[in-house]
Amino acid sequence: MEIQFLGGAEQVGSLGMVLRDGTQKVLFDYGMTPSDPPEYPLPVPSGVSHCFLSHCHLDHSGMAPAATRGPHTQMVTTDLTRTVAELLLMDSLKIARAERYPEPFSYKELKSWTSKTVGMRRKESFKVNDVEVDLTSAGHVPGAAMFRWRGSKDLIFTGDVHTRPTHLVQGAEPLEADILVMESTYAGREHPDRAEEDDRFRKEVETIVGGGGQVIVPAFAVGRTQEILMTLAECNYDIWVDGMGRAVNEIYLDNPSYLRDPRALRRAIESAYIVEAPYERETALSEAEVIVTTGGMLDGGPVLHYLKALHRNPKNALFLVGFQVDGSNGRQLLDSGAITFDERTLRPKLQIKTFDFSSHAGHSDLVGLAKAVRPKTIVLMHGDHREALAEELRKEFQVLMPMNGETLTV
Ligand SMILES: [Zn+2]
Numbered sequence: 211m212e213i214q215f216l217g218g219a220e221q222v223g224s225l226g227m228v229l230r231d232g233t234q235k236v237l238f239d240y241g242m243t244p245s246d247p248p249e250y251p252l253p254v255p256s257g258v259s260h261c262f263l264s265h266c267h268l269d270h271s272g273m274a275p276a277a278t279r280g281p282h283t284q285m286v287t288t289d290l291t292r293t294v295a296e297l298l299l300m301d302s303l304k305i306a307r308a309e310r311y312p313e314p315f316s317y318k319e320l321k322s323w324t325s326k327t328v329g330m331r332r333k334e335s336f337k338v339n340d341v342e343v344d345l346t347s348a349g350h351v352p353g354a355a356m357f358r359w360r361g362s363k364d365l366i367f368t369g370d371v372h373t374r375p376t377h378l379v380q381g382a383e384p385l386e387a388d389i390l391v392m393e394s395t396y397a398g399r400e401h402p403d404r405a406e407e408d409d410r411f412r413k414e415v416e417t418i419v420g421g422g423g424q425v426i427v428p429a430f431a432v433g434r435t436q437e438i439l440m441t442l443a444e445c446n447y448d449i450w451v452d453g454m455g456r457a458v459n460e461i462y463l464d465n466p467s468y469l470r471d472p473r474a475l476r477r478a479i480e481s482a483y484i485v486e487a488p489y490e491r492e493t494a495l496s497e498a499e500v501i502v503t504t505g506g507m508l509d510g511g512p513v514l515h516y517l518k519a520l521h522r523n524p525k526n527a528l529f530l531v532g533f534q535v536d537g538s539n540g541r542q543l544l545d546s547g548a549i550t551f552d553e554r555t556l557r558p559k560l561q562i563k564t565f566d567f568s569s570h571a572g573h574s575d576l577v578g579l580a581k582a583v584r585p586k587t588i589v590l591m592h593g594d595h596r597e598a599l600a601e602e603l604r605k606e607f608q609v610l611m612p613m614n615g616e617t618l619t620v
């Protein structure tokens with residue numbers, strides 16, 4: 211078998227991997243990097259019959275409509291990922307238009323992508339000619355899947371994976387295989403204990419609210435918004451939710467089989483106030499103790515409105531609960547104490563704290579996943595410091611670290 215990364219081998223972003231097995235040619239994920247300007251993977255080679263999409267995040271799905279542009283390529287993913295990805299792809303097209311970036315696919319191609327996409331349920335299998343492809347949960351976010359290709363060898367493609375349960379989803383359910391193509395975002399880094407991090411977060415919120423301040427929690431719409439609501443569910447704060455997280459809340463509640471505890475999510479969502487229209491932001495500003503809102507890296511979305519209104523008061527706080535990528539406003543704020551948007555630079559006086567609510571497996575979790583899959587060969591992808599993990603895995607496995615564009619025989 212041969213594999214070739216079209217992008218995302220040596221960095222977190224723009225992931226795409228072609229697998230050739232005999233006469234079969236399939237693609238796993240086809241994402242983009244939402245930087246300024248956006249970055250895209252290499253073009254899809256001709257003759258790809260199917261694209262298997264692990265989950266909705268744009269670094270995996272952002273170019274999916276371009277992958278199914280030809281008449282013969284079908285997309286396969288979970289039904290939940292199809293629904294959420296459509297929402298995110300629509301939004302990314304809107305951003306491309308607003309920012310005047312060239313559009314990587316048309317609205318028509320996005321609509322036709324939806325009709326060319328087969329939505330599978332958890333633990334189902336799909337047939338590509340005579341090859342069975344099994345689907346199993348990757349943890350990470352609701353609907354995220356790992357795929358096992360059962361061709362001349364068994365190969366697992368993890369997409370993004372989390373092996374431990376969160377409030378929202380159970381951990382990944384690994385299968386065995388000869389080859390494991392594994393993400394390595396957190397190679398060399400561990401996460402704190404989640405229950406302790408939850409406690410620290412709740413205590414810090416209590417300190418701010420108890421001192422008469424308001425907390426802004428910038429959070430990604432998919433997964434993190436809901437995780438934060440569930441973490442605070444028993445605390446009885448006036449919590450307001452703004453941004454695209456509202457729509458994702460509804461989609462998740464319509465797909466309870468992907469959730470660890472659908473009733474707990476419903477309780478958490480119903481105990482929060484929802485900003486239904488922009489004029490309600492003023493009510494949120496005067497009444498909220500906690501505001502959970504997109505965008506997670508302060509690069510856009512309603513969070514900037516709240517930050518502008520609340521940044522002068524040192525009793526207030528900004529709690530960053532997601533990874534702040536280099537080049538983002540969130541990263542700039544952490545590194546320099548200043549943030550620039552709408553051609554203004556703010557030096558916020560509110561308190562800034564970071565928390566680790568990551569939905570990726572940490573270093574030891576990735577080693578544990580490798581041991582559970584028991585492969586001969588591990589291909590590390592989707593990480594910018596893969597060597598830190600390779601060193602440890604080489605004691606037991608053959609480890610490969612391809613570069614983008616390079617073809618590997620496995
Ligand atoms: Zn992801």
Ligand SMILES: [Zn+2]
Binds near residue numbers: 270369
């Ligand atoms: Zn990813």
